[in-house]
Amino acid sequence: MDRTIKITIVEDEMVIGANISLQLSSLGYEITGILPRGKEVLAHVKQNDPDIILMDINLKGEWDGIQTAEHLQKEHTIPIIYLTANADEHHFNRAKATNPYAFISKPFKKLDLQRAVELTINHIQNETDNTTAIQxxxxxxxxxxxxxxxxxxxxxxxxxxxxxxxxxxxxxxxxxxxxxxxxxxxxxxxxxxxxxxxxxxxxxxxxxxxxxxxxxxxxxxxxxxxxxxxxxxxxxxxxxxxxxxx
The missing domain is CATH 2.40.50.1020 (LytTr DNA-binding domain)
Known part of the structure; x- marks a missing residue:
């Protein structure tokens, strides 16, 4: 893509969210915000139109990360990368049903984050290329x-x-x-x-x-x-x- 990729971080542990933001900013990405609650995401997305959402699965509040993704996908088609410290079968199957682009297990290294985002961008570009091939x-x-x-x-x-x-x-x-x-x-x-x-x-x-x-x-x-x-x-x-x- 010719423009700067915009990424929204949905993470209720603000220290982790800030750390992710610093890492992604150093890689040249634009961070539209760090949101601690799922219900804040819908309004934020409408205002900021991010290209990718990094979503913590185990969000506190009324919606966890998977429920937030489900609500989001009723109106938007933004690629989601899940962050999780809990990779049990139940959570994985629920998350898989929302068709995420990647999973990153906590704790993760900067390289894990970088590769997941780069692979997602590559998928977005391929989808865009395929779109031009279909009349x-x-x-x-x-x-x-x-x-x-x-x-x-x-x-x-x-x-x-x-x-x-x-x-x-x-x-x-x-x-x-x-x-x-x-x-x-x-x-x-x-x-x-x-x-x-x-x-x-x-x-x-x-x-x-x-x-x-x-x-x-x-x-x-x-x-x-x-x-x-x-x-x-x-x-x-x-x-x-x-x-x-x-």
Whole structure:
């Protein structure tokens, strides 16, 4: 990137936050702020528009770091790097569901921090490069029984019944169909608004599924074509209702 990368630090131990800030500033990054509470992050992000957020998982207060990330991702697609002194399986799985770009275990060295940030920037640049390769006209034409998507400069017909699930990838969504995948310049919310409700249900902030393609239903996820897809608590009841009507 040609401009200075802006980083927000969310850390309730201010000595650690200040130390991270000094280290990143010495590497040439701009620190937009050090925030001790998750609920402060949303307003800060709207005002400062950071490129990366360093998020302590074990924040004190009403929201821990993972809950803060979940709230943040409802409105923003900012890469998150988690800081944690507690890397147990439960926290890791919760954190993993928010698709972080990296984990840094406390205590960490300056080199660990530097490499995590550099890898994240590299991912951001690659995503930007890939975006230019996908035409902005790649929005699909959605009919009652099929979707036409742009693929290699052509519009390709994807039969709705063949779609397994659709996954959010930042400002894109990826259609997983039988044997093929298609990446579209379209948010999952926009896709959800256009798809026929008869076949599809958004069961998680990152996933829309084709209900008829479900192989298994578990307490917290469904399985489609050997892929375990999480189901949010809010959507589980609706999913069970829809399954009863098939």
């Amino acid at each position: 902005e006209t790649a929005a699909p034409f959605i009919l009652s029984d099929s979707i036409f998507v742009r693929h290699h400069e052509k519009m390709v017909k994807v039969v709705i019944q063949d779609i397994l699930y659709i996954e959010a990838e930042r400002n894109y969504c990826r259609i997983h169909s039988k044997g093929k995948e298609y990446l579209l310049v379209m948010t999952l919310k926009d896709m959800d608004d256009k798809l026929p409700n008869k076949h599809f249900l958004r069961i998680h902030r990152s996933y829309i599924i084709n209900i008829s393609q479900i192989d298994e239903v578990a307490q917290s996820h469904v399985v489609i074509s050997k892929k375990a897809i999480p189901v949010s608590k809010a959507q589980r009841e609706e999913l069970l209702k829809r399954l009863q009507t098939i």
